[in-house]
Amino acid sequence: MNTLLNVLLSSVLLAGVYFILSLGLNIILGVLDIVNFAHGALIILGAYSTYVLHTHLSLDPFLAVLADMVVVGVIGAVVYLGYLRFTVNSPLVRMFALIGFSSVVSALLLMAFGSDYRTIPVDLGTWYLGSIPVRVSQVVAFVFAAALGGATMLVLYRTTLGKAVRAVTDDRTSVQLVGINDRRLSLLAFTVGAGLAGAAGGIIATYVTFASDSGLAFAIIAFAIVIIGGLGDIWGGAIASFLVALLLTAVTVYLSSALVNTALFLLVLMVLLLRPRGVLNRGRV
Structure with missing residues (x-):
C-alpha cells in the first residue's frame, strides 16, 4: 500500500512539472498551428541557463527559472522574427528549419x-507523510510549476489579451476582420511558449541529470502529453500530464525504467486510435 501511495504522490508532483513542459508547446501549436520541433532545444537551454546562474552566480535554482523564461523567451522571439514569420506557407521548410535550430543548439552546448x-x-530536506518520504525540493518544484501554469491559464482565460490569443486559435480570419493584429499575437504566443519551455527546463533540471542532447527526451514527453490531451487543448494537456506522470512512475516502480518509452508510445498509439482528439475530445485532428 505504501508503494502505491508513493507512486500516486510522486505522479502528482511530477504532473505539475510535466504540465509546464508541454504548456508552451500547446500554446504555440494552438495559436500558430506550428509543431515546434525546437521545443527540446528550448527546454535544454533553460536547464543550462539555470545551471550557469546557480553554479557561477550562486542564484537560487527556482529564482533562476524566472530568468530562464526571459532568456529563452527572447531567443524564441528572435527565431520567430528572424525566420518563422516568413515561412507561413512553407510548413515543410519551417519544420526542417526548427530541426536545424535544435541541432545547432545541441552542438553549441556540447562545445561550451x-x-x-x-x-x-537542491537539498531542502525531507518531509514524511506517514511513512512516505517526500523531498521538499519536489514539493517546491510542483508549487512553482503550478503557480506558473495557473498564472498562464489566468491570463489566457481572464484577460482581454488572453481572449484574443484564444480567438486566434479558434478562427484567425475572423480575428483579422475585426482589426486585431494577429501577427503580434503570433509573436507573443511563440515568445511565451519558448519562455515556458525554458522555465520547464530550469524546473526539471532540479529533478534529473541532463546533457546537451537531453532535450529530445524531454520533448518526447511534451509531445506525448500534447497528443494525449488533444492538439491545442490546454485543459486536456493538464489531465494528460497526470496520466503520463502516473504511467512513467508506475512502469519505473513496478516494471523497469527500460520500458518507460515503450509504455509511453503504446499509450500515445492507443489514444490516437480510440480518442484522436484527446482525452476531452476537444483537440485538433
Whole structure:
C-alpha cells in the first residue's frame, strides 16, 4: 500500500512539472498551428541557463527559472522574427528549419559544456507523510510549476489579451476582420511558449541529470502529453500530464525504467486510435 501511495504522490508532483513542459508547446501549436520541433532545444537551454546562474552566480535554482523564461523567451522571439514569420506557407521548410535550430543548439552546448551530464543539487530536506518520504525540493518544484501554469491559464482565460490569443486559435480570419493584429499575437504566443519551455527546463533540471542532447527526451514527453490531451487543448494537456506522470512512475516502480518509452508510445498509439482528439475530445485532428 505504501508503494502505491508513493507512486500516486510522486505522479502528482511530477504532473505539475510535466504540465509546464508541454504548456508552451500547446500554446504555440494552438495559436500558430506550428509543431515546434525546437521545443527540446528550448527546454535544454533553460536547464543550462539555470545551471550557469546557480553554479557561477550562486542564484537560487527556482529564482533562476524566472530568468530562464526571459532568456529563452527572447531567443524564441528572435527565431520567430528572424525566420518563422516568413515561412507561413512553407510548413515543410519551417519544420526542417526548427530541426536545424535544435541541432545547432545541441552542438553549441556540447562545445561550451562538453558531453558530461550536469546536475543542479537542491537539498531542502525531507518531509514524511506517514511513512512516505517526500523531498521538499519536489514539493517546491510542483508549487512553482503550478503557480506558473495557473498564472498562464489566468491570463489566457481572464484577460482581454488572453481572449484574443484564444480567438486566434479558434478562427484567425475572423480575428483579422475585426482589426486585431494577429501577427503580434503570433509573436507573443511563440515568445511565451519558448519562455515556458525554458522555465520547464530550469524546473526539471532540479529533478534529473541532463546533457546537451537531453532535450529530445524531454520533448518526447511534451509531445506525448500534447497528443494525449488533444492538439491545442490546454485543459486536456493538464489531465494528460497526470496520466503520463502516473504511467512513467508506475512502469519505473513496478516494471523497469527500460520500458518507460515503450509504455509511453503504446499509450500515445492507443489514444490516437480510440480518442484522436484527446482525452476531452476537444483537440485538433
